[in-house]
Amino acid sequence: MLAVLAPAQATAAAATVPSPTEIVTAAPAGDWADIAASDLLVLDLAPDRDGKPRRVVIQLMPPPFSQGWVDNIRKLAAAHWWDGLSVNRVQDNYVVQWGDANGDDKAKARMLPPGLADVPQSQYSTGGDVTGGLPAELRFAAMLIPRPDVQRFSTFTRGWPVSGEGMPDSAEYWPIHCYGMVGVGRNLPPDTGTGAELYTVIGHAPRHLDRNIALVGRVVAGIEHLSSLPRGTGPLGFYEKAEERVPIRAVRLASDLPEGEQPRLQYLSTESASFARYADARANRRDPFFIVPAGGADICNIPVPIRKKP
Amino acid sequence: MLAVLAPAQATAAAATVPSPTEIVTAAPAGDWADIAASDLLVLDLAPDRDGKPRRVVIQLMPPPFSQGWVDNIRKLAAAHWWDGLSVNRVQDNYVVQWGDANGDDKAKARMLPPGLADVPQSQYSTGGDVTGGLPAELRFAAMLIPRPDVQRFSTFTRGWPVSGEGMPDSAEYWPIHCYGMVGVGRNLPPDTGTGAELYTVIGHAPRHLDRNIALVGRVVAGIEHLSSLPRGTGPLGFYEKAEERVPIRAVRLASDLPEGEQPRLQYLSTESASFARYADARANRRDPFFIVPAGGADICNIPVPIRKKP
Known part of the structure; x- marks a missing residue:
């Protein structure tokens, strides 16, 4: 039994239907x-x-x-x-x-620095x-x-x-x-x-x-x-x-x-065009693990990708 | 400086505008x-x-x-x-x-019990x-x-x-x-x-x-x-x-x-009527900490209240 929530095998079909992560990696x-x-x-x-x-x-x-x-x-x-x-x-x-x-x-609180708005x-x-x-x-x-x-x-x-x-x-x-x-x-x-x-x-x-x-x-x-x-x-x-x-x-x-x-x-x-593709892929998962694309995503389920500068 | 995200003082005005928690407690x-x-x-x-x-x-x-x-x-x-x-x-x-x-x-996996559908x-x-x-x-x-x-x-x-x-x-x-x-x-x-x-x-x-x-x-x-x-x-x-x-x-x-x-x-x-009131209060916070009610809530922001049986 392969007991994973998201499959390692997803990479196999990636050429046709990239996952959100693959879109980000290829940006x-x-x-x-x-x-x-x-x-x-x-x-x-x-x-x-x-x-x-x-x-x-x-x-x-x-x-x-x-x-x-x-x-x-x-x-x-x-x-x-x-x-x-x-x-x-x-x-x-x-x-x-x-x-x-x-x-x-007030007796114990640390004093704030001056000049705060x-x-x-x-x-x-x-x-x-x-x-x-x-x-x-x-x-x-x-x-x-x-x-x-x-x-x-x-x-x-x-x-x-x-x-x-x-x-x-x-x-x-x-x-x-x-x-x-x-x-x-x-x-x-x-x-x-x-x-x-x-x-x-x-x-x-x-x-x-x-x-x-x-x-x-x-x-x-x-x-x-x-x-x-x-x-x-x-x-x-x-x-x-x-x-x-x-x-x-x-x-x-x-x-x-x-x-x-x-x-x-x-x-x-x-x-960027990459972000538009990424957002669409987050809202409509088509990589091989998925059966029914959601047809939408909460904006907080489209986290802005961050990376270390290469 | 009172440094809390949600105020202890909310209780004071509770008689007029109950918070979601107060609605649940009063159910x-x-x-x-x-x-x-x-x-x-x-x-x-x-x-x-x-x-x-x-x-x-x-x-x-x-x-x-x-x-x-x-x-x-x-x-x-x-x-x-x-x-x-x-x-x-x-x-x-x-x-x-x-x-x-x-x-x-497969060599190391634990055997599943019989009869699983x-x-x-x-x-x-x-x-x-x-x-x-x-x-x-x-x-x-x-x-x-x-x-x-x-x-x-x-x-x-x-x-x-x-x-x-x-x-x-x-x-x-x-x-x-x-x-x-x-x-x-x-x-x-x-x-x-x-x-x-x-x-x-x-x-x-x-x-x-x-x-x-x-x-x-x-x-x-x-x-x-x-x-x-x-x-x-x-x-x-x-x-x-x-x-x-x-x-x-x-x-x-x-x-x-x-x-x-x-x-x-x-x-x-x-x-229940209590749940309807609770869901509305979650979607439209009117307790004293809040300024602008959201006018809506994601369904996952209306967690079904659970309690120990009294």
Whole structure:
């Protein structure tokens, strides 16, 4: 009995029906875009119980989205604010959160660096056509309860999944929560958070958080160091004991690391022909393992391919 | 700075706008349905490094879905087939898989018990209206790329998320992959698997697997013992070294355990008024943390509530 969920034999028929991975592998160099070291945040956790290093790399979100919080995060990293803080919350099928475990206690909370902006809720979305006229086949209906009164859709722009509402050229757009996206913890509204408290999604996309919390980036390497952490047993998945917390050694912009240590990563341009083929193949699997193509995909099931720069 | 993603203070305004959790907590006893011990599969992994027990409880899927494989699984459990086998694959944002690590090697593979059915692909779905006339507000459009030629939707029936295609009373229905759903590993089609090789979803719902693999149940307790396992570093997330595998002590139907050890669980009836309110609240968060209700939810973001029987 061959007991695998996806077959090794798929390669045999690949010449006729390429899988999503094969489309990505075959994409020409020009379809890949470099991620600047100044847009990568490198989060080093303390080594695990076996002494293995745990490095997580986060790509910060580009304009026009969330730049108030992204600027704060650059300042926090420059101030070494997270060094010695910890991962404090791991809630199954939801989020991993890190920051100051004493943040709720003014007497013990670590002082934030000066100059952080108080970003308004209006920055949760942005007006105008940010998609640069993407082809219609890359627009996805965003909601699973259809609302005839609202024209809402999801799409990709410059490497990121977004939703929009309205007509494409006059729509409001916002980044959306998918697996691995990084957002800003906050208090009750109108608070929007500074960026000092961050989380990443480790479960099914929590669509209800979109436009309710700032999204500032996504994990592009090492998510397994967060997603496989023991789940917290307190309310909301917070660790109940201080010794359960996972210490953060340092968080730095990659451009502040020695050149040899800087991750060199690329994403598959969402404006490329390869990405359009990849998205179609994700939505309609035709490689030999599959019988019935789905005829559609949730936008979070079309993760933007990331690779090490060859 | 209060640094939480969801506020403790939400309780204050609960009298006016209950959260999904508050709706579930307030549901009357009659809205909860018992899960029979004979429909629960108890998977005991070896204790973790600290000696803590790791018990996972799986609810088997009821008729009319997937009963050929469910019957096989009952026989496999009765034969103690999984005892001493292992979790062999943990792929981030996808699946955890367990069974016979030597399954691909006929010389080493463990012999299957006699009497397992060879279940046809036609059992991946079922005809007729299985929903018993659910109200329209509990029907969700299932696909994110709308196809005007196909009337496809998702809904709940007797506690389970399903999709359908066609008109409700003449549709084809099938169970769908959500976080925690349990399915049957298989080889290339027309193989459909026996049920000896199982997996559970630990990431964003892989919609492309629906109708392509048998779904036979869902994890109703202890999923954290699977979802927080170290990710495998081999192809498809298989563990590369035998010592990385997680040993299975025993798998039993709960009804075959001593009565005091049998889990007593209930699910919130998806036909109840409480569930309708809960689903609406999940799709339109109005508790004080939220600013903009989503106006919709992916069906996998409306997990069916499970509780210990009070």
